[in-house]
Amino acid sequence: MAGWSTLQLTEFFSAITRAGDVTSAARIAVQRAAECTDAEVAAVVRGDAVTSSVGLGRDPDPEVFTGLAAGTDAVRLPGLGPAHVTVHLLDRDSDERLIVARTDAAFAAEERQMLQGMARVLGLALRGLRTLENERHLAETRLVLLHALERRERLLETLLRVQRSANQGTPIKEVLDSITEGAAALLGDVTVALVLRDVRDPADLTVASANRSPGRSPETLVTDPDLLSAPVRIGDAVAGALVLAGHDGDIGDQERRDVLAAFAEQASLALTGAHNVAAVHEAQHDPLTRLPNRTLFRQRLERALAGDAPAAVLYLDLDLFKQVNDTLGHAAGDELLRAVADRLRAAVRDTDMAARFGGDEFAVLLEPLTSDRQAHDIAQRVIDSIAQPVSIAGRTVHTRASVGIAHRRPGRDADGLVEDADLAMYRAKRTRPGTWQQYDAPTLAPAG
Amino acid sequence: MNGPEERWFGVGRSLLADPAEAGAQACRAALGGRQATLLIVFASLSHATPEMAAAVHAAAGGDVLMIGCSTSGEFTTDGRGSGVVVNALGGPGFSASVRAVPHRSMDLYDAGVTAASSLDDVDAEHRVVLLLGDGRSGDQQEMVRGAYSVAGAQVPLVGGCAGDDVTQTGTWHFFSSGRDVKVLSNAVLGATLGSSSPFGIGIAHGWHKTGDPMVVTRSEGGKIYELDGEPALDVYLRSTGGTPELTADPAAFLNFATVRPLGLARRTGEDIRIIFAADPAERSISGLADTPEGAMVWLMAADSEAIVDAAAHAAVAATEAIAEVAPIGVLVFDCCVRPMALGDDQTELAAERLRDAMKPVPYGGFYSNGEIARKPDAKGMHHLTVVALAVS
Known part of the structure; x- marks a missing residue:
C-alpha cells in the first residue's frame, strides 16, 4: 500500500x-x-x-x-x-x-x-x-574528519526531512524540489537536476526538478566534464536519473557519488509512491466528476456497516438529464454532471461520501447520523442545491434530483442498502419528481 | 485419562482470601499429585505476595522451576476471578529452563537476550520461549527483539506483560530456578519449554481500521501533537465523536479512548496504539507506545461480537496450529483493556465462548498489559490483542 x-x-x-x-x-x-x-x-x-x-x-x-x-x-x-x-x-x-x-x-x-x-x-x-x-x-586528520562527519549527519537529517515531507502528502513537485535542493545544499556549489523520461515519448527527456543554482541552467549540464548521475526508478523500471554537475573542492568523488545515490533512492521512492497513489485514486474515482466511484463507495459503506453507528444511503437520479444531453449535446451533459457533482459535494458534510455510480446516478453515504430527521434535512439540501439553475454554454439549464433514502437496518448488507435507496428513489421519481422518499422495510404479517 | 506415563497439563484456581492458602490450593489442584516440569503462576495484585509464591512452590514439592506474574485478573475453565491460577505441566518428553532479569539490571534488549538464553539448556524437537515482561518499563518491543536475536525464526516467542489490576502501581514476577523462590518487581522472566510434541500459537484482536488515513505531522515518543497538521486532540475527538468535556476528566477520557485506538500502517494489517490520555492545554493525545512523525494512522473500530470472539478465536487458532495432535492445555494472554472495552456482561460472554471453544481442554490465562507473539507474521509486542499457546 x-x-x-x-x-x-x-x-x-x-x-x-x-x-x-x-x-x-x-x-x-x-x-x-x-x-x-x-x-x-x-x-x-x-x-x-x-x-x-x-x-x-x-x-x-x-x-x-x-x-x-x-x-x-x-x-x-x-x-x-x-x-x-x-x-x-x-x-x-x-x-x-x-x-x-x-x-x-x-x-x-x-x-x-x-x-x-x-x-x-x-x-x-x-x-x-x-x-x-x-x-x-590521528590528530592531523581530525578536522577533515569532523567536517566529513558533520556532512554525513546533515545528510541523514536532510534525507529524514525529505522522507517526512513525502509522508505528509506534500505535492510530488515539492518533494522532488526538496530532494534536488537538499542534495545541492550538501555538496556545495553544484547543480543537481532530476531528469525524467517523458511518459508518452521515452526518448524525450525533461528536467522535472533542479536546485536554484546561480548562473547555470540545467540544460547546460550535459557539457560538464565532471557530470555524475544515478538512476531513478518508478517501481522496477528506470524512469530517469538524478544528475550532478559542478564540484566543491572539499568533497571527494566517493562522497559525491554516495550522496547522489542516496538522494536518487529518495526520488525513486517518492515517484513510485506518487505513481501508486495516482493509480489507486484513478481506479477508485470517476474521471469526469472526480467523485469516488461505485467500488470505493461500496468499500466505505461496508466499513460503515461493520461498525455500530447509525448511517444511511441517499440514491439520486437527475430528472431532466436526458433532455439536456439530447438537446444540447454530450459536452453540455458532461458539464451538467460536473456542476451537479460540485453542488453535491458542497451540500453534504465532510464526513459523508458522495459518489457517482455512472450515467446520471449518484449516491451519498451519510455517516454519522444523530436522527432520521438529519438524513431528511441533508436530502432536502441536496435537492434544493441541484434545483438551482446552471449556466452551460451561455444557456441557463434547469435540472432536479429525485432522492431515495435508506437507513441501515439489521441483516441488510451494503448492496442491499443501495437497492433499498434505489427503490425509494424510483418511488419518488414516479410519484413526485424532485422530492425525497424514505425506504420502508416491508413488515411481515404475524404467522397465523 | 492422563496416566503417569503421559504428558499432562493441569490448571488450578483458587479465590481464597489468604494469598498463601490460595496459592497452595491452586497448585494442588493443578498438580493432582503429579510431578511438574514447570509451573506458570498468575496472581492478582491482591495475591501477588512472597508468601503466595512460596506456598505455590512448596505445594509442588519445593524443587521445581517456576515463572509467574501479577495480573489484572485471571480466568480458567472455572471462570474469571481475582486470586491465584497455577498452570503446571509435566510427563515424558517435556523439558524446561528458566531465566530471570531483575528490574533495571540491564537494558531491555539485553534482558530479552538473557530471557531467551534459557534455550541453551533445552534440547528438544519442539521448543517455545515463554516471556513474562513488564509493560510499564519502556519499550517492550526491544525486549522481544533481544529474545528474537537468540531464538531466531525457528523458535516462537509467546507471552504477556504482567498486570497490576489496571492500577498503574507496579507489577510483580514470581520465579524459581529450583529451590529458591524470588519475588521481583518490574522484571523480565523467560522460560524455554521443550517437548517431543508440537506447540501452536494463535493471535486475534477483532479490530479493523475505519475512515480515512491520517498522517502524524508532529509527535514525540508516545505523544501525538498533530494529525494532518491540526491539533491531534481536535482531530481525535471529531473522528471519534467525543465531546470536549471528556478531556477535563482524565478517567472518563481513559475509558473513552482505550477502546478507540489508532492503528499504524504495516505491510500486513496494523499495529494498534492505545490512546490513554489527552492534554487539553497543548491539544495533544498520548499513546502507550511510540508513534513516529510521518506515520500513517487510522482510527480503529470494532463491533463487539468481533472483540467478544477474539479470545476464543486465538485459542482455537493455537490448537489448530498443532496439526494432527490433540492439545492437552492452553495458556491465554488477554489484554486488560479488552474487559474495559466490553463491559462486564460481554466480558463474561467472551469467557463463556472461550470455555465452549476449548472444552474439554484445560486452559489458564490472565488479563495482561501487552501481549507477546513473535513469529513470521507477527512483529512481537501487541496491544488490545489475545495471544494463545497450545501445548500437546
Whole structure:
C-alpha cells in the first residue's frame, strides 16, 4: 500500500542515526529491515564476515549469507527451508550488503526499493562510524574528519526531512524540489537536476526538478566534464536519473557519488509512491466528476456497516438529464454532471461520501447520523442545491434530483442498502419528481 | 485419562482470601499429585505476595522451576476471578529452563537476550520461549527483539506483560530456578519449554481500521501533537465523536479512548496504539507506545461480537496450529483493556465462548498489559490483542 514503505524508511532513518557504533547500527538495521517486511531473517555481510544477523540464532553459519550476491532471489535457510531473498549493496564500491529473507512471499518492487533505500543509509552511517572508529587517534586528520562527519549527519537529517515531507502528502513537485535542493545544499556549489523520461515519448527527456543554482541552467549540464548521475526508478523500471554537475573542492568523488545515490533512492521512492497513489485514486474515482466511484463507495459503506453507528444511503437520479444531453449535446451533459457533482459535494458534510455510480446516478453515504430527521434535512439540501439553475454554454439549464433514502437496518448488507435507496428513489421519481422518499422495510404479517 | 506415563497439563484456581492458602490450593489442584516440569503462576495484585509464591512452590514439592506474574485478573475453565491460577505441566518428553532479569539490571534488549538464553539448556524437537515482561518499563518491543536475536525464526516467542489490576502501581514476577523462590518487581522472566510434541500459537484482536488515513505531522515518543497538521486532540475527538468535556476528566477520557485506538500502517494489517490520555492545554493525545512523525494512522473500530470472539478465536487458532495432535492445555494472554472495552456482561460472554471453544481442554490465562507473539507474521509486542499457546 502507498505510504507504508516511506513510513518504514522514516523509522529506519531515525533509529540508525541514534546508533553509536558499527555493531549497533548493523544490529538495528537487520532488526528493522526484518520487522518491516515481516521477514524471518536479515543480515549485514562484509566480505566473508557477517557484521550482524537476526533470525537464525546467535551464531549462524556465515556461509549461509556470504554466498548470496546481489541479484539472488532464492535461498534455502537451515531449519526454515526455501525462502525468498533480496540482496542490496550498501554502496557501489564495496561488496557490503543487506540481505533480507522470508518464507511466505516474494519481495514486491516497493519493498525492494525501500530496502535499497535502507541499505544506502546504512552504508553511509557505517562508513562514518568506521572512519571514526579507525582514525580516532590521528590528530592531523581530525578536522577533515569532523567536517566529513558533520556532512554525513546533515545528510541523514536532510534525507529524514525529505522522507517526512513525502509522508505528509506534500505535492510530488515539492518533494522532488526538496530532494534536488537538499542534495545541492550538501555538496556545495553544484547543480543537481532530476531528469525524467517523458511518459508518452521515452526518448524525450525533461528536467522535472533542479536546485536554484546561480548562473547555470540545467540544460547546460550535459557539457560538464565532471557530470555524475544515478538512476531513478518508478517501481522496477528506470524512469530517469538524478544528475550532478559542478564540484566543491572539499568533497571527494566517493562522497559525491554516495550522496547522489542516496538522494536518487529518495526520488525513486517518492515517484513510485506518487505513481501508486495516482493509480489507486484513478481506479477508485470517476474521471469526469472526480467523485469516488461505485467500488470505493461500496468499500466505505461496508466499513460503515461493520461498525455500530447509525448511517444511511441517499440514491439520486437527475430528472431532466436526458433532455439536456439530447438537446444540447454530450459536452453540455458532461458539464451538467460536473456542476451537479460540485453542488453535491458542497451540500453534504465532510464526513459523508458522495459518489457517482455512472450515467446520471449518484449516491451519498451519510455517516454519522444523530436522527432520521438529519438524513431528511441533508436530502432536502441536496435537492434544493441541484434545483438551482446552471449556466452551460451561455444557456441557463434547469435540472432536479429525485432522492431515495435508506437507513441501515439489521441483516441488510451494503448492496442491499443501495437497492433499498434505489427503490425509494424510483418511488419518488414516479410519484413526485424532485422530492425525497424514505425506504420502508416491508413488515411481515404475524404467522397465523 | 492422563496416566503417569503421559504428558499432562493441569490448571488450578483458587479465590481464597489468604494469598498463601490460595496459592497452595491452586497448585494442588493443578498438580493432582503429579510431578511438574514447570509451573506458570498468575496472581492478582491482591495475591501477588512472597508468601503466595512460596506456598505455590512448596505445594509442588519445593524443587521445581517456576515463572509467574501479577495480573489484572485471571480466568480458567472455572471462570474469571481475582486470586491465584497455577498452570503446571509435566510427563515424558517435556523439558524446561528458566531465566530471570531483575528490574533495571540491564537494558531491555539485553534482558530479552538473557530471557531467551534459557534455550541453551533445552534440547528438544519442539521448543517455545515463554516471556513474562513488564509493560510499564519502556519499550517492550526491544525486549522481544533481544529474545528474537537468540531464538531466531525457528523458535516462537509467546507471552504477556504482567498486570497490576489496571492500577498503574507496579507489577510483580514470581520465579524459581529450583529451590529458591524470588519475588521481583518490574522484571523480565523467560522460560524455554521443550517437548517431543508440537506447540501452536494463535493471535486475534477483532479490530479493523475505519475512515480515512491520517498522517502524524508532529509527535514525540508516545505523544501525538498533530494529525494532518491540526491539533491531534481536535482531530481525535471529531473522528471519534467525543465531546470536549471528556478531556477535563482524565478517567472518563481513559475509558473513552482505550477502546478507540489508532492503528499504524504495516505491510500486513496494523499495529494498534492505545490512546490513554489527552492534554487539553497543548491539544495533544498520548499513546502507550511510540508513534513516529510521518506515520500513517487510522482510527480503529470494532463491533463487539468481533472483540467478544477474539479470545476464543486465538485459542482455537493455537490448537489448530498443532496439526494432527490433540492439545492437552492452553495458556491465554488477554489484554486488560479488552474487559474495559466490553463491559462486564460481554466480558463474561467472551469467557463463556472461550470455555465452549476449548472444552474439554484445560486452559489458564490472565488479563495482561501487552501481549507477546513473535513469529513470521507477527512483529512481537501487541496491544488490545489475545495471544494463545497450545501445548500437546
